[in-house]
Amino acid sequence: MKQIIILGVGNILWADEGFGVRAVEALHERYEFPENVRLIDGGTQGLTLLPIIEDAEVLVILDAVDYGLSPGSLHLVDDDAVPYCLSAKKMSLHQTSMLDVLGLARLNGRLPARMRLIGVQPLNLENYGASVTPSVKAQIDPAVAETVAFLIGQGVVVNARPPDQQVEPLGPLCVGLAAYESGCFA
Template sequence: MEKILVLGIGNQLMMDDGIGICVVEELMKRQPTPEHIEYVIGESDIDYCLEQIERTPYVMIIDAIFSGTNPGDITIYQFSELHERQPLNISPHNLHLFNVLYQQRQRLKGCIIGIEPSEISFHFGLSQSLKEKLHTITDEVQATVNRRGGDQRDGSCG
């Protein structure tokens, strides 16, 4: 089975920008984890994230993404469908990473699982809104990962 990297990125010092990290931490606590799925916390270390992406055949990045939906809603962006003006730049660390994903979109397989933030500002921890929804968000992300993990035929994220 093809290896799947589930990469949580963000900055926990910027409230909901850390949702990707929180979700991956929650997923890591759940047992059992299939052998072909690896959970990694990349935080805002873009060089480390790019190293992880380069070594894995299929990547699912979990991050806070402003998409105009309700806080806690999930939107999936396929790498192959990214375009130059994709609105995935809620913070400076994302801009560099998503530019690389755009440039490599034909070669890389995977997606971004974007979680709508409620509040991005200097403060440690999630907003109350996302704290209350963390279990439900994690369940939805896990279902997406499981769908992809069970269907290795195409490049989509479930």
């Protein structure tokens, strides 16, 4: 069985930057997948994601991406069109971007055979502590649907969870979208 990684990346504490993590959380809450499919809250882990990406045969990345489109626009990019680069202008190793990680995987000759980037055009990346804006939040469901359709196209059996099924959170419970927006930190 091919190894499939569904990776939500971004910082949930920086408004729309948290889109990818929120989308992968929603996917985890709504669907069950076979063992060869891993859903990962990549957050801002940077280089620690490299071995995970290099071991994947299929990679789906959910992220906020500045395409220069209208805020909240969902945009899909496949395979060779998924951007990757190594940028030299950094203050520290903590500034490793997803593009850098993909660039390193390419340099190592270990990019996944299939890749899909599901990106949303952010409206706000500057409001520290805010949740995703309404226009970006509205794209979580379509991003989940696009991910499911892509996986089915890869031959993956995707099963909807019963609506009343309790699911272990993908990350810490208090930073889940509903808890975060209700002010669990207050």
